[in-house]
Amino acid sequence: MxxxxxxxxxxxxxxxxxxxxxxxxxxxxxxxxxxxxxxxxxxxxxxxxxxxxxxxxxxxxxxxxxxxxxxxxxxxxxxxxxxxxxxxxxxxxxxxxxxxxxxxxxxxxxxxxxxxxxxxxxxxxxxxxxxxxxxxxxxxxxxxxxxxxxxxxxxxxxxxxxxxxxxxxxxxxxxxxxxxxxxxxxxxxxxVDITIFTPGVPRLDLLARYKLEPQNRIALLVAALDRPHYFKGVNVFLDAMELLPPSYKGLIVGEGELRQEYEKHAEELGIKSRITFVGRVSQEELPDYYRLAHITILPSTTRGEAFGMVLLESLACGIPVIATDMPGVRTVVEPGRDGLLVTPGDSIQLSQAIEQLLESDALRQTMGIQGRARVEEHYxxxxxxxxxxxxxxxxxxxxxxxxxxxx
CATH class of the missing domain: 3.40.50.2000 (Glycogen Phosphorylase B;)
Incomplete structure (x- = not known):
């Protein structure tokens, strides 16, 4: 073909x-x-x-x-x-x-x-x-x-x-x-615009705004929270976070009419205090949120997700990623080099992948460097x-x- x-x-x-x-x-x-x-x-x-x-x-x-x-x-x-x-x-x-x-x-x-x-x-x-x-x-x-x-x-x-x-x-x-x-x-x-999405250090004011401490490990999800983007797998991410230690924090950047449903799900799981719904962030500020995180998650569940620009944006900032192993999306990630792939809808596997990356500073640093280089060359x-x-x-x-x- x-x-x-x-x-x-x-x-x-x-x-x-x-x-x-x-x-x-x-x-x-x-x-x-x-x-x-x-x-x-x-x-x-x-x-x-x-x-x-x-x-x-x-x-x-x-x-x-x-x-x-x-x-x-x-x-x-x-x-x-x-x-x-x-x-x-x-x-x-x-x-x-x-x-x-x-x-x-x-x-x-x-x-x-x-x-x-x-x-x-x-x-x-x-x-x-x-x-x-x-x-x-x-x-x-x-x-x-x-x-x-x-x-x-x-x-x-x-x-x-x-x-x-x-x-x-x-x-x-x-x-x-x-x-x-x-x-x-x-x-x-x-x-991705590699002049805007670049590696850098976390902004101290953002760490203070969201009450994030040095011992916290931060997983980021960036998605529109409206009905046309129902497939973003936000609840899968929340289910995975519920299985992880209290020092692991989740940031969700995005806005939409489904936000209240996701907030309710976090409350039902007993992790409301560990998940921050940031709301909408301007394109100018978005790179700072990638730099604030240790990893970025794209847990989409259907072929409504064909690529995943957030993966490129995160990798361009030197932040490794975890995404679902689906057509199109998996082409953006080189498993083991700049991120990991997991089965769609599998919150247990996702939690294990999050823990694997968040527990190894050296692995994340290596993946971040390799991800940035790959984005510069191909994207x-x-x-x-x-x-x-x-x-x-x-x-x-x-x-x-x-x-x-x-x-």
């Missing part, structure tokens, strides 16, 4: 030109979520390369309909309807004119209008496939219908369909929908955006070739 796009077009004065690029995403900062953050860094770094980038997303209360970002423009469109993080934005049909590339961050039920615009205007569509959507009940039935109809047509209409890892591409629910269109499948990992945005730019030019050079088999 071939799942890697290898761009051949080099950036030279002979074939390079500034492109007008539309980035389409259901969520975008200040909403905290991996998909929006990837779109943000895509847009910022492409702007630095000289491209004209426009981000299209939904409106957020208190934010202007249009604003200038760091080298790009943000357009917030009013949704016709919205279910969770899935807005239908009819304005896309009007707005997506005159672009060289349309880049859709998917899943985005409602974002299929981007694909329709690409077809109508003869523009190459590039899709970043971030993760499967796994729902239950009525919403699960609706999601399955949409995935096999409009979703299937959208994915198959892409000039390039980028998964964050070949591992996830193999196991994703999207894979069967692409039969006969395997040639469009590629790989482009997410990245810095500068090199990844260069790859994305080449993919764009490859898609443009292939435009107008045989596009049968889309249906």
């Amino acid at each position: 071939s799942v890697v796009v290898t761009p051949t077009t080099a950036r030279t004065p002979h074939n390079w030109r500034p492109l007008r690029i539309a980035q389409i995403t259901a969520t975008f900062p200040p909403y905290h979520g991996g998909t929006g953050n990837v779109c943000y860094y895509n847009s910022r770094e492409l702007g630095k390369l000289g491209h004209q980038v426009h981000v299209f997303t939904r409106t957020l209360k208190g934010l202007p309909a249009q604003e200038k970002g760091e080298g790009f423009m943000v357009h917030r469109l009013r949704p016709l309807i919205r279910i969770g993080n899935a807005p239908v934005l009819p304005g896309l049909l009007k707005e997506l004119r005159g672009f060289d590339i349309i880049h859709l961050h998917y899943p985005f039920f409602g974002g299929e209008l981007s694909a329709l615009s690409a077809v109508l205007h003869g523009v190459p569509l590039v899709i970043t496939y971030h993760q499967d959507v796994l729902l239950t009940g009525v919403l699960g039935v609706v999601e399955n219908i949409l995935s096999h109809t409009t979703g299937r047509m959208t994915l198959r209409s892409a000039a390039k369909l980028l998964f964050t890892s070949t591992d996830y591409a193999t196991y994703s629910n999207a894979r069967p929908l692409l039969k006969g269109r395997e040639a469009i499948i590629g790989e482009l990992p997410n990245g 810095n945005w500068l090199s990844l955006i260069s790859r994305l730019e080449k993919i764009y030019f490859q898609a443009l050079s292939e435009a107008g070739t045989d596009r049968r088999g889309l249906a």
Whole structure:
């Protein structure tokens, strides 16, 4: 199976030109979520390369309909309807004119209008496939219908369909929908800003704020605590912490409507005094929280987690990680070198892994150094955006070739 796009077009004065690029995403900062953050860094770094980038997303209360970002423009469109993080934005049909590339961050039920615009205007569509959507009940039935109809047509209409890892591409629910269109499948990992997320010492004011003592060992979890991110495994983390000594403390950074449920679970386990729910933290302050911790945990339970940007952020700060052994996520961690992998949903195994790392300062230090080096080599945005730019030019050079088999 071939799942890697290898761009051949080099950036030279002979074939390079500034492109007008539309980035389409259901969520975008200040909403905290991996998909929006990837779109943000895509847009910022492409702007630095000289491209004209426009981000299209939904409106957020208190934010202007249009604003200038760091080298790009943000357009917030009013949704016709919205279910969770899935807005239908009819304005896309009007707005997506005159672009060289349309880049859709998917899943985005409602974002299929981007694909329709690409077809109508003869523009190459590039899709970043971030993760499967796994729902239950009525919403699960609706999601399955949409995935096999409009979703299937959208994915198959892409000039390039980028998964964050070949591992996830193999196991994703999207894979069967692409039969006969395997040639469009590629790989482009997410990245991390290695100039912001850097190693450093814990801030004394944060240690004092959260009443953390020198003898404490701190495990950090960073996640949105809303229903769309139910799969983050917060309760698994809490169950694991309940099995560990009282000197082990847990910090949970994030906010959402599920926070009260998690706080109640911590209270029922009798560990409320050992778990601090920090709430939402700005992107500027977030590196300080990684540096405050001894390890970072990503205990996600379903393929709704396809990569885990928090793992990269933690490793970039020199902090080793523990993650679940699932497609995509496991590609970010080298077990024994910069972290450990555990079985999804197994709180006992997770507690044992936490104890293994928290009891060995030498092991954590070695893992932290190796993790930082690996992130610098493979996951810095500068090199990844260069790859994305080449993919764009490859898609443009292939435009107008045989596009049968889309249906």
